[in-house]
Amino acid sequence: MPESPAVRVVTDSTACLPAVDDPEYAELWDGPGHGPLVVPLHVVTEDGSLREGVDVSPQDVALRIAGGERLTTSQPSTVELADAYRELVEQGARSVVSVHLSGELSGTLASARRAGQRAMVPVRAVDSRTAAMALGYAAVEAARCAAAGGDTAQVAQRAADVAASARAVFLVDSLEHLRRGGRLSAPAAALGTALGVRPILGLRDGRVELVQRVRTRKAATARLVDLAVDRARTATRPAVAVHHLGASERAEEVATVLHDRLGLRPVVTPVSAVLGAHVGPGALAVVVVDRGGHVFDLEPGGPW
Structure with a gap:
């Protein structure tokens, strides 16, 4: 594993990124070194609040909706995001760029900003103004920029530029x-x-x-x-x-x-x-x- 860049990237699970170990999309991950750390959002069901990608899958959601269940969603908590930033600091991060789905669609960005105020290093929260792989590509390209030696401002700008092109x-x-x-x-x-x-x-x-x-x-x-x-x-x-x-x-x-x-x-x-x-x-x-x-x-x- 390459040495951890000084700037690390966080995104959220609405980025719809394929698995890092999926050989079909190896070229997507070829270069970033350390890809973005993904923090899950939550699907609120009759069984409680479930973390997507951990406790609930897209297929589960499709089956629940087809069965007549009404689902809601919620953003990660400030604590969950703060924990993600702390994990990266422990790996050597000197700053974090946290890029998320549109702030018009979710409170995730606001949670990231609050969590950033608690972090031990500077955190730059970026509103992608989009979602799905438009967000995913922005996060991956930001991680590539970080691996190439980009500073916090450059990495954040890279994420914003790719997202804006979507x-x-x-x-x-x-x-x-x-x-x-x-x-x-x-x-x-x-x-x-x-x-x-x-x-x-x-x-x-x-x-x-x-x-x-x-x-x-x-x-x-x-x-x-x-x-x-x-x-x-x-x-x-x-x-x-x-x-x-x-x-x-x-x-x-x-x-x-x-x-x-x-x-x-x-x-x-x-x-x-x-x-x-x-x-x-x-x-x-x-x-x-x-x-x-x-x-x-x-x-x-x-x-x-």
Whole structure:
């Protein structure tokens, strides 16, 4: 294991990152040295508050929703985040960049800021204004920057730049989960379901918005791909991810089409359990980011 960088990166489980030991995505982790430390959010069920990725999986969430259970979610506690920062300090971190899903969608960022006030080293909390692998790629690229010797400001800026480059669009079988969870306004939900159309949704400036209405699922899926391809073709070094909840075959089909059209192999993962609780079974998403150049133009100086 490489020597721990002076700056370490923390993110949260809504980043939907594949496992570090998954050989299919080894290239994603090739270079960061020490990848981001992932702190789980919570799915609140009839059985209590469960940590996603530890106590509950996306598949569990899909089954619970299909069985009629109403789920809610919550951010990590200040103590959980403070413990994560302490763990990195014990590994030699001199500062931490903590990059999280949109502050418009979750209180995780606020918890990170409170935890940072208790930390033994400086903590820079970054609002990605996005989620899923748009957040995941931002965290991984920030870790690469840290491994290359970037200081706290450079690592935080790297995370913010990659996140800002993202285009995240998705389809859901029902807007009810987003509306009930407060992530989509009732008027927008009503507009999205008017006349039996299939709404294409996206994240813009940290909020869920209605991007377009399409008549059929097939047409909506094709439009989802077109939007992703259009964004990828304007990027310097695009990276693509496909997410789903209980729709693995559709996700693989979309990934194959994207590979054929772009020559890139997308990362394919389920949405996180927390995101799944808000989008519901059948959700399908495509994320594109611009990872920029391969070499970091770092000024000489201290790593913090």
